[in-house]
Amino acid sequence: MSGIKSLADELRDSMRKGKPPQANEIPSAEPPKDTPKKKTETLERLFENILSHELTGREKLLIRLDDKTLFLLKQLKVAKGIDMNKIISYSLHQFLKTHPELTRYIKEHIKTLDL
Template structure:
């Protein structure tokens, strides 16, 4: 029973011992394909690209340290709440942290908004 190893166990063992470096990479067969016709939509991004972007996004959220000293009850639609709950289950990202992170990002991309609100308050005060 001790001699049975899964493929993953075998690969881990090879990586530890360095056997993977000694073997030559497998030869790739070249396929002859026709060039894409004009007007053909582009392929969606590779899964690995999406994973890299998602990993970078969630790493940025984890690195974000908001000062959560104030409480505010916000209302969201059912679809958004469902997404936030799934994100909590999938990645362990707190809903409040995500919302505050998204708001900080939005305000960082639109600095004129905070200034506009400040000017509007100054001008409307008696």
């Protein structure tokens, strides 16, 4: 029973592979030869990191995104099953990790505020 796939499952699988679905096709374990192996490994590692990122907060925020970014996030949800909230949270955590001067600036600025 687990070997039966719906048409939607086959379409999702083919979209993940980046090629149109074909009848009686056996998926290969090797990446396409025209794709550099290092880029594929880097992307897979990135996807693993995003999927393993835990959403621990309870606060909800309303954010505005342009149409192009929103469309890309929706496609990523279909292609890899990554939720928009998860990728936004992961991206923000990575941004703050790579720019610690921003956190230091905020802490210093709050110390100088007169309340």
